[in-house]
Amino acid sequence: MRIAAVAERRAPLTATRWFPLTVGALTIVAVGVIFEVLLRIGVLNRYIIPLPSEVLAAFERIVAEEGVIERTGTSAFEVLSAGFACIAVGVPLGVLLYRFNILRRALEDWVAALAAAPIVLAYPLFMVLFGRGSMTVIVIAFAYGLAPIVLKTVEGLSETRSVLVNVGKSLNLSEAQMFWKILFPSAIPSIFTGIRLGWTFCVIAVIGVEFLVNLGGLGQLINDLAERYDMPGTYASIGFVIGISMIFFIILEWVEKWLQPAR
Amino acid sequence: MTMAAPVTRKVRERRETRQVLYVRLAVIFAFVAIWEFLSRSGWFFADIIPSLVSIAQALFRLLVNPAFWANLQVTLLEAAAALCIGTIAGVVVGILLGANRFLGAAFEPYLYYFSPTPRIILFPIMIMWFGVGLASKIALGALASFFAVALSTAAGMRQIDKVIIRVGRSFRATPWQMATKIYLPAMRIPVLTGIRLGLGNALITVLLAETKLSNQGLGYMVNTIYQRFDIPTLYALLIIVFIIAGACNAVLGYVARRAR
Numbered sequence: 001m002r003i004a005a006v007a008e009r010r011a012p013l014t015a016t017r018w019f020p021l022t023v024g025a026l027t028i029v030a031v032g033v034i035f036e037v038l039l040r041i042g043v044l045n046r047y048i049i050p051l052p053s054e055v056l057a058a059f060e061r062i063v064a065e066e067g068v069i070e071r072t073g074t075s076a077f078e079v080l081s082a083g084f085a086c087i088a089v090g091v092p093l094g095v096l097l098y099r100f101n102i103l104r105r106a107l108e109d110w111v112a113a114l115a116a117a118p119i120v121l122a123y124p125l126f127m128v129l130f131g132r133g134s135m136t137v138i139v140i141a142f143a144y145g146l147a148p149i150v151l152k153t154v155e156g157l158s159e160t161r162s163v164l165v166n167v168g169k170s171l172n173l174s175e176a177q178m179f180w181k182i183l184f185p186s187a188i189p190s191i192f193t194g195i196r197l198g199w200t201f202c203v204i205a206v207i208g209v210e211f212l213v214n215l216g217g218l219g220q221l222i223n224d225l226a227e228r229y230d231m232p233g234t235y236a237s238i239g240f241v242i243g244i245s246m247i248f249f250i251i252l253e254w255v256e257k258w259l260q261p262a263r
Numbered sequence: 264m265t266m267a268a269p270v271t272r273k274v275r276e277r278r279e280t281r282q283v284l285y286v287r288l289a290v291i292f293a294f295v296a297i298w299e300f301l302s303r304s305g306w307f308f309a310d311i312i313p314s315l316v317s318i319a320q321a322l323f324r325l326l327v328n329p330a331f332w333a334n335l336q337v338t339l340l341e342a343a344a345a346l347c348i349g350t351i352a353g354v355v356v357g358i359l360l361g362a363n364r365f366l367g368a369a370f371e372p373y374l375y376y377f378s379p380t381p382r383i384i385l386f387p388i389m390i391m392w393f394g395v396g397l398a399s400k401i402a403l404g405a406l407a408s409f410f411a412v413a414l415s416t417a418a419g420m421r422q423i424d425k426v427i428i429r430v431g432r433s434f435r436a437t438p439w440q441m442a443t444k445i446y447l448p449a450m451r452i453p454v455l456t457g458i459r460l461g462l463g464n465a466l467i468t469v470l471l472a473e474t475k476l477s478n479q480g481l482g483y484m485v486n487t488i489y490q491r492f493d494i495p496t497l498y499a500l501l502i503i504v505f506i507i508a509g510a511c512n513a514v515l516g517y518v519a520r521r522a523r
Contacts, residue, residue: 017368020369021369021372023369027369048391048392105283106286106287106290107286116463116509118463118466118467118470118504120467121474121501125497125498128492128494129307129312200379203380203381207384208383212383212471212474212475222384238384238387241381242377245381246376246380249379250376
């Protein structure tokens with residue numbers, strides 16, 4: 001009886017969404033503690049891996065001394081500039097490919113190939129073309145993030161339910177009315193999936209290029225600290241960038257889910 | 264009457280195929296024309312937009328240069344080693360997360376949200392742990408491919424038909440037999456998809472790491488050519504890298520289609 005009662009009490013806790021997530025987070029903390037112990041007793045080399053407690057302490061330092069907030073602003077500006085440019089170009093391009101089937105058949109595979117191409121590697125070329133500044137970072141991020149938005153716009157418009165299109169036809173809607181009243185609203189969830197993917201690519205490109213070229217915001221901070229051999233600072237800044245990126249992706253995903261039609 | 268419809272459809276399809284070809288040719292022609300116009304316009308510094316002829320010449324010079332092949336070998340070796348390590352680790356972790364609902368719920372969200380973060384920023388850590396040689400690039404590439412394979416495998420594991428699993432258990436298959444005879448064959452498609460994504464991630468990460476700090480590999484070549492300001496060769500090398508990445512993707516895509 002007692003075992004059954006305990007099982008009954010425990011079942012709802014493990015079934016909640018937060019319990020496993022907390023266990024996961026505690027495991028990460030436990031790994032940090034194990035590293036701290038192994039480093040303090042000399043099993044691991046402190047010149048290669050800093051103490052996790054030092055890394056935690058370095059967060060305050062990188063905020064106060066390294067201008068993390070300003071750098072986050074710089075990177076965010078680059079991501080948003082590239083991201084909005086991707087939307088401004090990608091959505092109309094997707095609409096164009098949807099509207100003209102021949103154009104779509106001719107170019108959709110090329111756009112998909114562009115999505116898979118390692119465009120970021122061409123950063124030296126972009127530096128030659130656009131100079132060593134924010135513009136280069138924005139253009140690379142734009143080129144990297146454009147394809148998913150185009151492809152998902154085409155997909156969203158093509159997958160509009162035929163019953164909706166038929167309703168539009170039965171109401172004798174003009175082509176523009178059909179687009180704005182039926183096709184575009186129905187494609188918004190898919191377009192936003194493209195925007196989420198495109199903006200994710202933009203974040204990767206912006207931080208990556210800043211790090212590689214030693215230019216601008218958060219990517220440059222990691223590079224600077226690594227070159228100064230400030231190991232706790234390097235780890236803390238990497239952790240900060242990963243954290244910020246994760247929050248950004250979670251927000252994008254949340255908006256995407258919010259836009260999905262109720263099922 | 265009955266023959267008329269298929270014939271009309273066939274004629275229409277043939278006409279559309281021809282139109283697709285014309286559009287593609289027109290786009291290529293427009294691209295070449297605009298490129299050559301910009302190249303000769305004098306609006307840019309000399310060589311920033313070199314003529315397509317000089318890029319083709321550079322491409323030829325690159326292909327007959329033994330140093331290119333040696334560097335290509337290094338990059339492919341790094342990417343292959345990274346993919347192998349990332350795939351093995353990813354499949355093991357993916358099976359664990361997919362097989363156990365609690366483990367999946369506890370750790371998969373962290374993997375999921377960590378996977379799209381820019382991996383190249385971990386390069387300073389990899390250099391500290393594995394040195395400036397090939398090992399740090401392989402480790403970074405392995406990490407880049409690991410997430411795609413692990414997440415894809417875990418998702419595939421959950422999609423396996425329960426009946427197949429029960430058949431394996433009713434035969435009293437050992438865990439190894441369950442993994443090799445039931446789980447892996449049943450989820451070959453998601454695993455192959457993961458490997459395909461992982462290969463792309465491994466290749467680009469290895470190349471970027473080479474541009475940052477290396478003395479061999481195609482990424483290193485990109486960097487040295489840029490520092491020499493040999494722009495036609497830079498374009499030529501990037502074209503080759505894009506073709507290699509596309510070819511790798513196409514081969515794995517073909518394998519995945521065959522596996523269906």
